[in-house]
Amino acid sequence: MTEHAIIMRAVNKFYGDYHALVDIDLTVERGERIVICGPSGSGKSTLIRTINQLEPIQSGTITVDGVELTAGGDNVAKVRQDVGMVFQSFNLFPHMTVLENCMLAPMKTRKTPRAEAEATARRYLERVKIPEQAEKYPAQLSGGQQQRVAIARALCMKPRIMLFDEPTSALDPEMVKEVLDTMIDLAREGMTMLCVTHEMEFARAVADRVIFMDKGLIVEENAPDAFFGSPKNERLKNFLGQIA
């Protein structure tokens, strides 16, 4: 057992010539809740997508739960089993029912028997408060319900770390709360979480640390009170002024 959940060291990421992540150093403790914010295009999505290698990096190292991503072998697969991800656009599998969405990965990658996978799926659907939708297809659900299914689907893999990439940005305003409440519950249970979000109420309520990114750099990071109360960086002040 290592004590750190995620260690990023001198991570650089390029899209062609474009330098999307610049010398990123970031250590996340077990059980820590981190909120990442910053202007559009600043590299927030890219940063969290390197952690399960949806985006490969060009230099540096990323260690997740003691497993070094870039070291080859089946490390990437191991890390992906341990890291759940929730996307802005839900990305549920439209041809499968809610229940099947939640059962697929445990059955295929963890070789969980069907009955057990179904029991687990129903338990997590209960936790995100939509057990009655299990037999429906994603298109029959509201956006907020779909996103909660996406969270349940990720949790069914029993991850130790959860990544959220603007999970409420595609939602109608009246559905934001139900998803944030689900995330707050998860935080209270001690899940290690990295959330890209501009929901500052959420950041104040659950974050241990808030990170501000700009142009591929981590520009400022602090506990929520200091982050919002006494920001130092000019661009951060600007940014907070805009979203307030």
Add this chain to the structure above:
Amino acid sequence: MIREFSSADVLFIASAVRWTLILSAIAFLGGALGGLLIALSRTSHSRALRRMAAGFIQVFQGTPLLMQLFLVYFGLAVVGLPINPLLAAAVALTLHASAYLGEIWRGAIEAVPSGQTEAATALSLSYRDRMRHVILPQAMRVAIAPTVGFLVQLIKGTSLASIIGFTELTRAGQIINNATFKPFLVFGTVAILYFILCWPLSLLARHMEARMRRAITR
């Protein structure tokens, strides 16, 4: 010596339909297998695979089917195999179908939103499981109408096998015409038989396409 066009001749022509169907089935099933490999290669991460598949498609879409038939037919003799019209036609049409189905299915795979692959990858599903359970089932819905449409083209395309001496529907017509010299009657019969094979499939393809369009705009 010219004789009358009799019911026995109609029967002879009609029974050649089975060879048209057999040839179409072989080419379609072989082409489905080849087409899947081509489509997966075209959408893979390996640049070499993508290039090879693209080259294959270009060659077979860029040359007439008749030339492909000739090349395979005479090519069999060159590599020491006996000249066999069915074998030659089956091989050539399979390659032809692989290229076209490969291209249709590549488009269908690419039509599945990239978020689907990302979500499946983040769930640690292997390439095989991603394709099998997430991407291909969704691509299939898009592909089914153009695939049936191509099957119609393929059935009509088998008529070219008559030129290398394979007695399918068209060649059966030619044989009867040579004996009876009733071209309108003979080839009219042949055309009607092709129509009976293809028309229901065309209807099916159009029906499925309309259903797809409704599903998309829903």
